[in-house]
Each structure stands twice: as C-alpha cells, then as structure tokens.
Amino acid sequence: MILVHLASSWPDVLAHSRTAAEVTLSAWAQISDDRLRQYGDAVLGVYQKEVVTAFDITGWSRTREGRVVFEGNPSRRWAHLIGTPNPGKPWVRGQARPVQYLDTAILASGAVPVEDAASGRRAVVDDFILTVDAEGSATLVVPSGRRVTVITTPVS
Incomplete structure (x- = not known):
C-alpha cells in the first residue's frame, strides 16, 4: 500500500476545484518500479493525520519527468479506513517526500503472536491486551492515557 500526503492538494478538493481521484492518483515523485511492484496494490490519501481517500491501483504510468500517475478505482476493500488515523508514520513539516509505503498485510491480517x-x-x-472468547466477543484492556479507535468492517 502506498500512502500519499495531500497537505497542499486536499484543500482544492474541499474547495471543489479538484477531485479526490485527481489529487490522490496524480503525479508522485521518486517512486521506483520496485516499490510499485511491492506496494502498488492500493493508495491511501492522508490529510491532517487522517485517511481521506482509498483507491485500488489498477495501473500506472510515468510522466516525462518520471513522476508516477496511478490509475485506480475507489476501494471497497479499504474504504473503511477513510476517516481513521494515518496507518503510517506521521509526516513532519518540511518532509521532502510525501510518500510512504506500508505492507498491506499489516492492515489485512494484523498478525501478532496469539496465545490460548x-x-x-x-x-x-x-501493553494493549485483546482477548476474544469462543463466541467471538472481544475484550480490550487499554493502558491508562491511551486512545482506542474502533473500526467495523463488512464480514467477508
């Protein structure tokens, strides 16, 4: 999964002068072919620390300058992430590259050691403790001062 920071372009969407697809799929610099092969299944647009768009990547091309332009459709698989916190690292002011890479398996499987x-x-x-009982009900123990966001997804 590729995460793109829409700090300067998302206000255009809010002002109705550009579309969400235009700003998310538009020309992104310094993305190698290897990164596209490894992470090029989906792209999330992030604005002010929150996911605002999710697209499945169906193809891509390069501009003359070497920037990547994605082809894609609104993602049904990742639509539940819209409105949630950025699943990647925080962007910092002045960061030169507004692109991050995230292994989709992290969001899809959430694999951590599980004990009976x-x-x-x-x-x-x-220090977060999640227990799921035989009926599928969950209990979460949260460390003091920490925050929890609950996201529901359709059952596949």
Missing part, C-alpha cells in the same frame, strides 16, 4: 488463555485467545501489542 482460559478466557479465550489473547494477544498483547504495546
């Missing part, structure tokens, strides 16, 4: 416990299956990530 008396109360169900249990996983611990950064």
Whole structure:
C-alpha cells in the first residue's frame, strides 16, 4: 500500500476545484518500479493525520519527468479506513517526500503472536491486551492515557 500526503492538494478538493481521484492518483515523485511492484496494490490519501481517500491501483504510468500517475478505482476493500488515523508514520513539516509505503498485510491480517488463555485467545501489542472468547466477543484492556479507535468492517 502506498500512502500519499495531500497537505497542499486536499484543500482544492474541499474547495471543489479538484477531485479526490485527481489529487490522490496524480503525479508522485521518486517512486521506483520496485516499490510499485511491492506496494502498488492500493493508495491511501492522508490529510491532517487522517485517511481521506482509498483507491485500488489498477495501473500506472510515468510522466516525462518520471513522476508516477496511478490509475485506480475507489476501494471497497479499504474504504473503511477513510476517516481513521494515518496507518503510517506521521509526516513532519518540511518532509521532502510525501510518500510512504506500508505492507498491506499489516492492515489485512494484523498478525501478532496469539496465545490460548482460559478466557479465550489473547494477544498483547504495546501493553494493549485483546482477548476474544469462543463466541467471538472481544475484550480490550487499554493502558491508562491511551486512545482506542474502533473500526467495523463488512464480514467477508
């Protein structure tokens, strides 16, 4: 998955002078062919630390300057991420490259070591404890002062 920072272009969408597809799929610099092969399944647009667009990449081309222009469709698979926090690293002011790469498996599988416990299956990530019982109900223990965002997705 490719994450693109829409800091300067998303205001055009809000002003109705450009479309979400234009600003998300438009010409992105310094993306290698290897990165496209490895991460080029989807592109998320991020504005002010939040996902604002999600597209499945169906193809791409290069401009004369070597910038990548994506072809894509609004993503049904990743649409649930719209309105959620950036799943990548925070962008910092003055950062030269507004592109990040994220292994889609991180969002798709969320694989962490799981142990069997008396109360169900249990996983611990950064002091967050998630337990899922035999009926599929979940309990989450959250460290003090931390925040939780709940995202529901359609059952596949």
